[in-house]
Amino acid sequence: MLLVGSVVTASLVAVAVPGDDVRADVAVDLELVLAVDVSGSVDSEEALLQREGYLGALTHPDVIRAIKGGYRGAIAVSYVEWAGIGHRTVVAGWAEVRDAESAQGLVDRIGRTPVTRGMYTSISHAIDFAVPMFAGNGFEGARRVIDISGDGANNEGRLVSLARDAAVAAHITVNGLPIINDRANPFGQRQIPDLDLYYRYCVIGGPGAFMVVAEGFGSFAEAVRRKLVSEIAGIAPAGGTLVVRAPAEPARPRVLRAAATAPFAPTLPAAGFLRAASRQPPPCDIGEQSLEQRRRNFNEN
Secondary structure, eight states: OOOHHHHHHHHHHHHSSOOOOOOEEEEEEEEEEEEOOTTTTHHHHHHHHHHHHHHHTTTTTHHHHHHHHHSSEEEEEEEEOOOSTOOEEEEEEEEEOHHHHHHHHHHHHHHHOOOOOOOOOOOOHHHHHHHGGGGGSSEEEEEEEEEESSSSOOSSOOHOOOOOOHHEEEOEEEEEEEEEEEEEEETOOBTTHHHHHHIIIIOBSTTEEEEEEESSSGGGHHHHHHHHHHHHHHHGGGGEEOOOOOOOOOOOEEEEETTTTOTTTTOOOSSSSSSGGGGGOOTTTTHHHHHHHHHHHHHHH
16 A cells, blocks of 8 residues: 555656746746837838837846846846738847846847838737737736837727727736827828827826827937836836936927826826826827828818
8 A cells, every 4th residue: 555655646746747848937027018100100210210219228227227126137028010900010029138138139139120111000909919919928027018109199990098998907007108299290291289198098008107208209219218217117207297308309208107096097297297287188089080081181182
């Protein structure tokens, strides 16, 4: 009987030991998808400015310090460029970043891929595309974030607020980096009014969600660096609003944090953000309305 018991015990132990091909997920402080707009409203020079802004930010000493200062001292990052429904490019898949060397490795991977551009703007599809990227990615983060940067409103795919809400329901925070400018895009169209409020009410959401507003592509590099530091460190701007200034630039990127108690429709601060108190947020389908109106005008002419 003793021999039989020993055999059974040994069998149970053998079953409990994982095989050589079973690997535990790497624990990190943050799983981050950087989702960058390369739609038709972004010309080739601006697309390059965005790319260079991220490449510089990912290796910046402030960002590396923020990463090392985390509980686990590491984050996982994936870099995606998006436009309309049919245009989504995973420029760099998931990579662990814990120091300057690993950050440079990620930057080198991103830099080797040419910037591509596409038609239309589907923020909703970018979010829907990013959500399943977290499953089975080999990492286990204390936080999961999709970071959307762009210069226009959603005009293709499902309503952006529905995609945002679905991401939040999956325990993923959506942050934003809207780029405010008053120039005409390559098709002669101008940006919707109050893109910052559109991002606040329609795009960002989830616990601790916030956005950085870059006033023009010239301030983008500084804005994205500040945003990455806040994102990695999980630091909420004091009072919900933080004003930062890009060196030698008249533009003023601003950081806003969404109220954690209302992740689906964050409230505005009392004052101090682009005269927000005196403005009304645009409807979440303003991009679709604008595109439909342009199509009607084209058909009538």
